[in-house]
Amino acid sequence: MLLTINNISVVYSDVIQVLKGVSLRVEEGQIVSLLGGNGAGKTTTLKAVSGLLKPENGRVTDGEIIFAGSPIHNLSPEEITRKGIIQVLEGRQPFKYLTVEENLRVGTAIRFGKPYQEDLKLVYSYFPALLNRRKMKAGYCSGGELQMLVMGRALMAHPRLLLLDEPSLGLAPLVVREIFGIIKRINEEQGTTIVLVEQNANMALQIAHYGYVMENGKIVMEGPAEELRENPDIKEFYLGVSAAGALKSYRDVKSYRRRKRWL
Amino acid sequence: MDFFLQLLVNGLSIGFLYGLSAMGFVMIFKSSSVLNFAHGELIAFGAYLFLVLCSWAQLSLPLSFLLTLAGCFLLGFAVERVFLRPLIGEPLIFVIMLTVGLAAMFKGSILLVFGGNLHTYPDFLPPWLGLTWGSVSLQPVYTVTLIIGTAFLILFGLFFKFSSQGIYMRSVADNQRAALSLGVHVKRVFALSWAIAALVAGMSGIVLGIINGVNVHDLSGIGLKVFPVVILGGLDSIGGAIIGGIIIGVLEALTGGYISPSLKDVIPYIVLVFILMVKPYGLFGQVEIERV
Ligand SMILES: Nc1ncnc2c1ncn2[C@@H]1O[C@H](COP(=O)(O)OP(=O)(O)O)[C@@H](O)[C@H]1O
Ligand SMILES: [Mg+2]
Numbered sequence: 001m002l003l004t005i006n007n008i009s010v011v012y013s014d015v016i017q018v019l020k021g022v023s024l025r026v027e028e029g030q031i032v033s034l035l036g037g038n039g040a041g042k043t044t045t046l047k048a049v050s051g052l053l054k055p056e057n058g059r060v061t062d063g064e065i066i067f068a069g070s071p072i073h074n075l076s077p078e079e080i081t082r083k084g085i086i087q088v089l090e091g092r093q094p095f096k097y098l099t100v101e102e103n104l105r106v107g108t109a110i111r112f113g114k115p116y117q118e119d120l121k122l123v124y125s126y127f128p129a130l131l132n133r134r135k136m137k138a139g140y141c142s143g144g145e146l147q148m149l150v151m152g153r154a155l156m157a158h159p160r161l162l163l164l165d166e167p168s169l170g171l172a173p174l175v176v177r178e179i180f181g182i183i184k185r186i187n188e189e190q191g192t193t194i195v196l197v198e199q200n201a202n203m204a205l206q207i208a209h210y211g212y213v214m215e216n217g218k219i220v221m222e223g224p225a226e227e228l229r230e231n232p233d234i235k236e237f238y239l240g241v242s243a244a245g246a247l248k249s250y251r252d253v254k255s256y257r258r259r260k261r262w263l
Numbered sequence: 264m265d266f267f268l269q270l271l272v273n274g275l276s277i278g279f280l281y282g283l284s285a286m287g288f289v290m291i292f293k294s295s296s297v298l299n300f301a302h303g304e305l306i307a308f309g310a311y312l313f314l315v316l317c318s319w320a321q322l323s324l325p326l327s328f329l330l331t332l333a334g335c336f337l338l339g340f341a342v343e344r345v346f347l348r349p350l351i352g353e354p355l356i357f358v359i360m361l362t363v364g365l366a367a368m369f370k371g372s373i374l375l376v377f378g379g380n381l382h383t384y385p386d387f388l389p390p391w392l393g394l395t396w397g398s399v400s401l402q403p404v405y406t407v408t409l410i411i412g413t414a415f416l417i418l419f420g421l422f423f424k425f426s427s428q429g430i431y432m433r434s435v436a437d438n439q440r441a442a443l444s445l446g447v448h449v450k451r452v453f454a455l456s457w458a459i460a461a462l463v464a465g466m467s468g469i470v471l472g473i474i475n476g477v478n479v480h481d482l483s484g485i486g487l488k489v490f491p492v493v494i495l496g497g498l499d500s501i502g503g504a505i506i507g508g509i510i511i512g513v514l515e516a517l518t519g520g521y522i523s524p525s526l527k528d529v530i531p532y533i534v535l536v537f538i539l540m541v542k543p544y545g546l547f548g549q550v551e552i553e554r555v
Contacts, residue, residue, distance in 0.1 A: 052444060055352070081446025089444055095437040098430065105427060106434040110446035112427060150441075157445060 001066075002028040002193050003049065003161060008063030008073070010044050010053065010217075018044045020217045021063070026161070031187050031194045033204040033225065035234075036214035042197040043090055045214070046163045049195075050087035051077040067161070082110050084160030088153075090197075091169065092146040096139030100130055103138050103149055107156025116156065123152040126182055144175035151179075155186065161193045162186075168200045176200065180207050205229045265398040270520040271513060276405035277474070278512015279412045281485075282505035284467035285492040286419070287460030289504045292493075293436040294456040296355060297347070300362040302464060303486015304369035307479050309335050309465020310472035311373055314382055324387055331469060332462050339461025343454040351450065366483070373479045382477040404473045411470070415463065416505065423501075432456065436499075491535045496547050503547030510534075 003026040010019035019041050026032045034042050047053045048060050049067075054076065065073040072080055095103050104123055108116045124131045127148040133141055138149060147167055154162055164183065168176040184207040187194050198204035205211055211228045213221040221234070228234050284306060291299050299305075312334050317327035346365060350358045392403035423429040434442040435452045443449055468482060475481060488511065496507025511531045518530040538546065 050444065052440070055440070055443065077443050078446055078448050081444075086446070087444050089441060093438050093441040093444075095434045095441060097437050098433060102430050102433070105430050106442065106445050106447060108427060109431055109442075109448070112431075153445065 001025050002068060003195075004066040005045070005049070006064045006066070008048060008065060009061045010041075010048050010058055011061050012053075012056065012058045014057075014059070018058075018217050019048070022214070022217070022219055023063075024212055024219065026193060026195055027210075028193055029187075029191055030209040031183070031196055031207055033196045033198060033201075033208035033211040034214060035198055035201045035204060035211060037199065040214040041217040042214055043165055044217075046087055046165055046195065046197060048073070049080075049161075050085055050163060051075055051080040052087060081157065084158070085163065086154040086157045086159040086161075087163040088150050088165060088167070090165035092143070092150050094138035094141070094146050094149055096137065098138060099135050100138055100141065100149055101134040104130075104153050104156050107153040110157050119156050119158070123155050126155070126186065127152050143171055144179070147171060147175075147179055148182075151182070151186075155190075155192075159192060161195065163195045163197075165197045166199065167196075168198060168203060176203060180204075183207060201228075201234065266520065267517075268399045270516045272399060272401055273405065274513035274516030275509055276401070276408045276412075276512070277516065278509035279505070280408050280467050280470055280508070281488055281492050281512050282496075282508020283412050283415060284464050284486075285489040285496070285504040285508050286501050287463040288489045289493055289496075289498065289501050290456045291460050293499050293501075294432060295347075295453045297358050297362065299460070300359065301342075301366035301369060301486075302460075302489050303483035304366045304373075305335065305339065305461045305464035306468040306471065306486050307373055307482035308338060308369060308461075309468030310477045310482055311377060311468075311479075312465065313469045313472065314377075314384065314477050317387075318382075318384060328469065331465055335465030336458045336462040338465075339458040340454050342461070343457040347453065347457070348450060351453075366486075370479060370483055377479065379479065384473055384477070388473070404470065407473075408470050411466065415466065419459075419501075428455070488531075491531050493545075495535055495538060495545055497545030500545070500547040503545060506547065507545070 005022060005024040007021045007023050008019055009017065009021060011017050022041070022045055024032075024034070024045070034045065036042050044053070044058065047056070047058065049065055049072070051072070053059060060073045063073075064071050067083060067085060072083065072085075095106065098106070101120070104120060105116065108114070108119070129145055130148055130152060133145060138146065141149060151164070151167065167179055167183070171179070180203050183194065183196065186192050196204055196208060205225045205228055208225040211223065211225050212219050213228070213234065221228070221231075223231070284302070288299055288302050291297055309331055313327055313331040316322045316330050317324065322330070342365065346361060347358060350361060388403040388407060390403060392406045394401040394406055423433060431442070431447045432452050432455060434447055435449050439449060471482060471485060492507040492511050493504055495510060496503025496505070514531045514534055515527050519527040522530070
């Protein structure tokens with residue numbers, strides 16, 4: 001196992017408990033998808049791994065996080081990134097006043113002083129759209145380009161474990177398809193292990209090997225992606241398809257959600 | 264007309280100096296949102312360190328200059344490590360109050376060691392550095408200011424535009440959280456901003472010491488000028504700091520020459536108020552890129 005999360009609890013500001021005993025395992029070389037609705041605790045789980053809870057006054061109060069054999073739940077983001085874990089933040093957070101290429105160069109921070117030209121080439125080969133924009137300020141890029149930029153920026157760091165937080169958020173379906181294709185290629189060609197947080201379960205389960213479903217700060221279901229895809233609850237709940245195969249309206253799904261709780 | 268040109272030239276070069284020292288102030292603000300009320304004391308530190316090295320220890324001029332810059336750099340670094348770092352994450356107002364305390368501490372220590380009298384450097388600038396066009400002349404010290412200032416500006420421009428460390432520093436100013444997620448050593452960036460700010464402040468201190476003599480009250484008072492300068496230029500704009508500095512310097516010189524030297528320190532503030540009424544973010548304040 002590359003990453004093992006053992007029964008962790010996370011508390012913000014010492015009082016707001018968000019995660020209640022989450023356990024999760026990520027095998028090297030796989031794409032593991034973490035699904036769940038808004039506020040389920042997906043982002044918090046990623047931040048617990050990457051160490052980014054600290055600046056938000058969050059803390060792992062219980063349990064342990066083991067990466068490549070050593071515990072990391074007490075380390076700072078500076079240390080964790082240098083072990084090879086890079087989180088791509090939710091909502092695309094570019095450096096708006098830096099050019100696209102300067103944004104990419106920030107990805108070399110954990111190996112300052114080493115050459116990076118080859119890495120730039122690699123990133124541009126995955127995201128050719130960025131090449132035409134390299135001298136443009138990132139703040140003027142489109143949403144799809146920004147998603148490519150923040151993923152490319154993370155790739156510059158040679159991550160062993162890449163944590164992607166809702167890459168499809170707010171993007172057009174065609175762009176989402178393209179980006180998920182690239183995520184799959186990065187996983188296959190670079191051997192990068194990926195944890196993919198998504199609300200778009202349909203897309204995520206198409207490229208993931210394994211999946212977890214989270215609700216209210218707990219894991220409520222897990223299994224190989226193909227099993228989850230076929231699971232009637234998941235189908236109805238997250239894919240918006242009822243047993244009869246008809247697409248359910250958003251409102252129906254919502255009311256269904258209110259009635260039924262996992263566990 | 265000649266009188267006007269003379270004032271303009273003097274104002275420009277002294278303003279350039281204000282701008283440079285304000286640049287350091289802006290750098291700290293941009294990276295960590297801290298307003299440094301001890302900026303004037305950093306300027307004074309540079310001036311006194313140079314005094315010690317050059318006049319008392321009798322070191323050669325270039326060596327004293329370089330050692331002073333190095334000393335200021337280290338001081339800035341140390342101030343961040345020792346005093347500011349423990350306060351990271353605390354409300355900003357505490358941090359700003361801390362810089363007020365630091366200012367008092369530095370000023371007190373300097374007074375303790377050097378007293379409040381005016382010290383002067385030996386007259387070391389060769390007269391050929393003075394330039395003359397017709398009846399307008401540039402004193403040697405102003406020539407030096409322009410040369411050193413321009414050199415610093417170009418050096419920093421290159422550093423921030425092209426070097427990796429410069430790009431990391433800008434990334435922290437731009438989006439601290441994203442910088443952290445990529446492993447940028449944010450605390451190191453803070454320390455580096457303080458070090459560079461202190462270095463530039465120290466450099467200004469030396470030049471101001473050559474122009475006006477070395478006195479802790481005067482020098483730390485000049486530190487207060489960074490406020491109109493950076494507010495005018497836009498708190499977050501390094502280029503704005505330079506131009507804001509030049510505007511304030513020229514206004515001061517013209518006021519001193521045409522109206523009254525005693526109004527010199529007041530008029531810039533009055534102009535400042537008017538400009539801010541028209542452009543509340545300063546002349547060059549960063550316009551938020553909306554599209555994201
Ligand atoms: N910094 C914070 N302080 C307090 N509560 C937070 C903080 N961040 C998130 N939360 C709360 O934690 C819960 C889970 O949030 P999050 O992990 O962002 O969920 P998700 O990513 O699944 O939408 C939400 O109820 C949210 O309000
Ligand atoms: Mg989230």
